[in-house]
Amino acid sequence: MNFRRFFLIATPYAWLLALFLVPFLIVFKISLSDYAISIPPYTPVLDPSAGWEGFKTFLSELDFENFVFLTEDALYWKAYLSSLQIAAIATFITLLVGYPIAYGMAQASDEWRPTLMMLVILPFWTSFLIRVYSWIGILSNEGFLNQFLLWTGIIDTPLAIMNTNTAVYIGIVYTYLPFMVLPIYSALEKLDGSLIEAAEDLGCSRASAFWLVTFPLSKPGVIAGCFLVFIPALGEFVIPSILGGSSTLMIGKVLFEEFFSNRDWPVASAVAVVLLLILIVPIILFQRNEQKQREAGL
């Protein structure tokens, strides 16, 4: 075993260990602790000076009662379900919006593609927070959208979009659209144009050639895009707290409130651990999709 190879493999593992596993273990440990009015706001705290006996008492004081609590209060599982639902619907809408954009980009002539790509990436040049805030100016009762619709006479009372789930959907779709467009575009861009011609030659109409050839071949991109939107959307906090209303129930918001409003770190940690467990399922599926694609040599 040569040193260079070891070093090459060790670096990402050390990174994961220090920045993912260790913080996760700390959060997991807090989730097993009890709430306390102290600094830090939980007990027990491991005291290395107490030695082996101290460690044993420390372990004996850890328990799963916070997780049990999560199942008892309907707020939590409702928040999880509601988050799953909002993330799933938002992902689907993003797909509906993103696919035509990616398709259009892939069909564009070579000279236009870099410009179109730039336009998709351009929003990242501004702060995410500012972009979400600016939607208030568009969606609120006195916002541009309502003013425009009132001016055209389509509506006579302002639409209440702000502080509803609709606003949250708009925010998520807008924010995560590039994550959907780019993987689909990269799948469509690789597509050999003669495949479509071959499908037409063998009797397909334009539409059926799309559904039988283009879409199945862009599926890896669609799956990748959906995961890239779904996973962060599930734990999203900023968008529902800025654009959503009091009825918008999302686990990110609950998590925030437990940590900062209630200062109940152990329960908040338990919420975070469960969220992670929920996310592991799609993440593993995503990894498998990527691997399958590599194996297929596509």
Added chain:
Amino acid sequence: MAQPANRPVFAPWNDPEEKPLIQFKGVTKKFGEFIAIDNLTLDIFRREFFALLGPSGCGKTTLMRMLAGFENPTTGQILLDGKDLANVPPNKRETNMMFQSYALFPHLSVWDNIAFGLKRSPMPKEQIGPRVEEMLRLVRLEKFARRKPHQISGGQRQRVALARSLAKAPKLLLLDEPLGALDKKLRQDTQFELMDIQEKTGTTFVIVTHDQEEAMTVASRVAVMDHGRMIQVDTPDRIYETPNSVYVADFIGDVNIIKGTAAPSGDNKYTISWAEGQPPIIGTTAAAIGKDTPVHFAIRPEKVAISAEKPADRANALQGRIEDIAYLGNISTYKVELANGTMIKAQVANDRRLARRTFTWDDTVWLSFTDTAGVVLLT
């Protein structure tokens, strides 16, 4: 295509009663200012194996894409079986195409690739399976039916593409550089396989190729194209033996071309004076050429004999010095420099072992050919 002696010669183009399957009538295709096809008129007959041959950019691919329906003529008409093809989209044409890149659907198995067109046709479901099996047998891929295209070799992929394009039994099969991606040995085997399949299925094949050897091997007729025009449409042997222009003579095979001025010497014979100090060349042509007409005399290297002594019985004999010898195994090409600096190539079959070769570098030799061996060309 070589025909056995006991069968009538396949030559529908010589039969005025025969109705062509495809007719191009004054077809022009422009891309912007660029003229890809220039006022082309051409008939292709049923069961023909028709080769479109030419350098890249000569318009042969455009011609094929117009037959498939991916391009429409700017002016003129294309008829298939007497019906105008204008405004008939590719999916409604009774033509199928085998693509240069094969264009196999990577997400479908070999079986599903072949069945793809059949499933889109009015064929009843229970007939699709047997038809696919039949196609798999035809291209000898029964064992690979469940594989995906990336799990088989290039030669196998080529055969899947062929089976897929033949599955719907099209009136016309278009092959766009079908063998371009195969190595030479496999290509030669596949050429014979293609001819075999063409004969078995009785389909009309139109093949696009830039490989003149391939066109000569497979085709019943070859069309040599240049700059969107048909230069010559003829059987392979006539293209080779009696090219109608310097372009065709030069494009097909190896040739010596000598520029000179012709003077009739009776009996279809012409005396071509071509260089100071060199004896004039005696050539034959049926075309009537006036005195002092500038002509090109084209002669194939294999029709030039090489000898140590001046042969008495041949109409033409030129003396020179062996400048170079290219040994190709079965044949050797001698490059002989004449006294005035002209290079003439002569090809000799190596029927003896190399060590017993009669001539070597710098030998003075005589090149000779009969008065009918070459062709006299005006253009």
